Amino acid sequence: MGLNYYQIKKNVRRARKLVIRATSNAGSGHPGGSFSMAEIMGCIFFKYLKYDPKNPNWEDRDKLVLSKGHASPGLFSNMALAGYFDPSELDTLRKFGSRLQGHPDLKCPGVEFCGGSLGIGLSFSVGSALAARIDGKPTRIFTVMGDGETDEGQVWEAAMTGAKYKVDNLTAILDRNFIQQDSYTEKVMPLDEELVGDDLSEMWKDASRWKTGDKWRSFGWNVIDIDGHRIEQLDHAIKKATQTKGAPSIIVARTIKGKGVEHMEDNPKWHGQAPKKEFVPIIDMEIDSQAMIAPSIIAGDMTNLENEVKRCTNGRADYIHLDVMDGMFVPNKTFDHNKIRELRPLTVIPFDTHLMINEPVKYVKDYVDAGSDIITVHAEVCDASSFGQIHDILKANQVGVGLAINPDTNLPEWAIPFIPKLDQMIVMSVVPGKSGQKYIESTHEKTQQLISTLNQNGFDGYIEADGGVTLDNIGLCFADGARAFVGGSAIIGQQDVRGVIREFRNKIAHARRKGLLQKAHDLGGNELVAKWIDLHTIGEKRNHLTAIARELGYT
Ligand code: DX5
Numbered sequence: 001m002g003l004n005y006y007q008i009k010k011n012v013r014r015a016r017k018l019v020i021r022a023t024s025n026a027g028s029g030h031p032g033g034s035f036s037m038a039e040i041m042g043c044i045f046f047k048y049l050k051y052d053p054k055n056p057n058w059e060d061r062d063k064l065v066l067s068k069g070h071a072s073p074g075l076f077s078n079m080a081l082a083g084y085f086d087p088s089e090l091d092t093l094r095k096f097g098s099r100l101q102g103h104p105d106l107k108c109p110g111v112e113f114c115g116g117s118l119g120i121g122l123s124f125s126v127g128s129a130l131a132a133r134i135d136g137k138p139t140r141i142f143t144v145m146g147d148g149e150t151d152e153g154q155v156w157e158a159a160m161t162g163a164k165y166k167v168d169n170l171t172a173i174l175d176r177n178f179i180q181q182d183s184y185t186e187k188v189m190p191l192d193e194e195l196v197g198d199d200l201s202e203m204w205k206d207a208s209r210w211k212t213g214d215k216w217r218s219f220g221w222n223v224i225d226i227d228g229h230r231i232e233q234l235d236h237a238i239k240k241a242t243q244t245k246g247a248p249s250i251i252v253a254r255t256i257k258g259k260g261v262e263h264m265e266d267n268p269k270w271h272g273q274a275p276k277k278e279f280v281p282i283i284d285m286e287i288d289s290q291a292m293i294a295p296s297i298i299a300g301d302m303t304n305l306e307n308e309v310k311r312c313t314n315g316r317a318d319y320i321h322l323d324v325m326d327g328m329f330v331p332n333k334t335f336d337h338n339k340i341r342e343l344r345p346l347t348v349i350p351f352d353t354h355l356m357i358n359e360p361v362k363y364v365k366d367y368v369d370a371g372s373d374i375i376t377v378h379a380e381v382c383d384a385s386s387f388g389q390i391h392d393i394l395k396a397n398q399v400g401v402g403l404a405i406n407p408d409t410n411l412p413e414w415a416i417p418f419i420p421k422l423d424q425m426i427v428m429s430v431v432p433g434k435s436g437q438k439y440i441e442s443t444h445e446k447t448q449q450l451i452s453t454l455n456q457n458g459f460d461g462y463i464e465a466d467g468g469v470t471l472d473n474i475g476l477c478f479a480d481g482a483r484a485f486v487g488g489s490a491i492i493g494q495q496d497v498r499g500v501i502r503e504f505r506n507k508i509a510h511a512r513r514k515g516l517l518q519k520a521h522d523l524g525g526n527e528l529v530a531k532w533i534d535l536h537t538i539g540e541k542r543n544h545l546t547a548i549a550r551e552l553g554y555t
């Protein structure tokens with residue numbers, strides 16, 4: 001299908017909401033494992049898998065084998081988005097007569113493997129890969145496995161067989177979420193190391209304890225270790241895996257069970273339990289409130305931008321914001337596409353290119369070719385015709401489409417028809433031109449108003465707050481509706497980029513939790529607030545929520 005990073009991200013968000021809808025409706029099912037593999041599935045379905053939903057048995061199709069079949073809602077939600085059936089069919093999940101059962105079944109067109117009995121998907125996949133080779137077909141097999149199911153001896157028999165027959169048309173992805181039914185994998189049957197306490201984050205923090213990849217390597221597989229919630233890492237890993245010849249590949253994707261809904265995260269209880277219907281609107285809001293941090297490297301050492309990119313990577317930034325200034329649209333000059341091309345090989349983190357230049361339509365292709373993942377141009381220097389051309393160039397090249405407005409600019413009339421096609425809208429909160437300026441307070445109100453116009457016109461992208469964003473105002477910017485946050489002086493201008501990004505995320509978490517509690521209160525008063533808080537049993541979340549609820553007077 002070949003969607004861009006932003007479109008995949010949006011589909012992942014939609015798929016998570018469909019999983020919630022389906023399982024809460026059914027009153028049972030497996031949201032935890034559907035969410036840990038949400039980005040994995042999104043990336044396979046919307047970038048790599050070859051299929052035709054109108055012709056599910058197309059002979060030259062690729063095959064997606066969901067070995068961890070209990071996570072069927074995570075498969076069906078993606079199949080619905082891919083066009084195999086209408087999303088409303090998910091309301092029939094686990095009902096008598098439905099094609100969508102608690103475990104995938106071949107009676108649902110497009111399903112390639114009857115999952116349910118764990119530990120056998122890889123054997124089936126090796127067989128399918130060999131069959132494709134014998135038939136001379138270009139078929140590629142993608143197999144999503146759970147870590148719990150690798151307790152089964154058959155998995156390792158398949159590992160040996162795959163290596164012996166060099167099935168390089170097979171890519172396995174291990175959803176390494178550290179939790180299996182009832183408990184932590186490292187307690188039941190350690191793949192890395194035995195977990196002594198209950199603090200799963202211990203395993204995450206210390207890469208030297210991860211041994212799973214070594215096991216597969218010793219069986220002769222090409223192993224790629226990644227963070228399985230990072231679309232760009234998945235994208236890069238799947239590309240590398242599909243290019244590897246002479247050995248099967250396995251991507252060990254470290255994930256979080258229940259990822260995206262805090263009370264489900266890292267909690268074995270949510271392996272196989274459905275959310276109650278009364279929580280669905282709150283959970284939907286939570287899924288929609290994912291936030292991204294985008295450090296702006298011009299706030300660093302302009303003579304060594306390579307090092308600034310490294311600092312962003314080490315700091316776990318979500319995007320790298322690249323402020324291109326031409327000395328005409330704004331008085332200053334920074335760098336152009338040549339610099340971006342030089343920086344591109346240094347990281348896989350998406351490049352968020354912000355063009356503060358005149359006549360962007362003339363140069364936008366250069367910035368596509370330099371490796372931008374999204375390009376944002378200014379409304380002040382576009383009209384319907386030039387923006388239409390820019391949009392077409394970006395879409396044709398799988399690059400995200402962004403539009404920016406200055407503090408004294410309102411969204412122009414010509415932009416209205418483009419709103420549903422935008423991946424990002426930058427609302428400038430300083431007069432563009434340099435970093436280190438003060439946030440213009442009226443931007444809060446402007447953003448809130450703009451969001452209602454955008455929503456009325458079918459906006460499905462992310463608002464990016466850019467200019468003067470700090471630890472003091474990021475919570476308010478989040479509450480306004482911004483979901484991506486540029487940080488120049490407040491992030492790159494600081495010594496400890498990783499530490500500051502962590503603090504930014506903490507501020508966002510606070511704002512998000514507050515918004516969700518307000519939603520709970522709107523829907524069901526103090527009683528629902530108390531029930532919502534009670535769901536949060538792991539870690540410090542509960543105490544934090546209780547404190548916020550008290551501040552809000554919800555007691
Ligand atoms: C302003 C740029 C911003 C800016 C961010 O012209 O578009 O991205 O550099 O820097 P701070 O966060 O310091 O305002």
Ligand code: ZN
Pocket residue numbers: 296321322323354466486
């Ligand atoms: Zn910018």
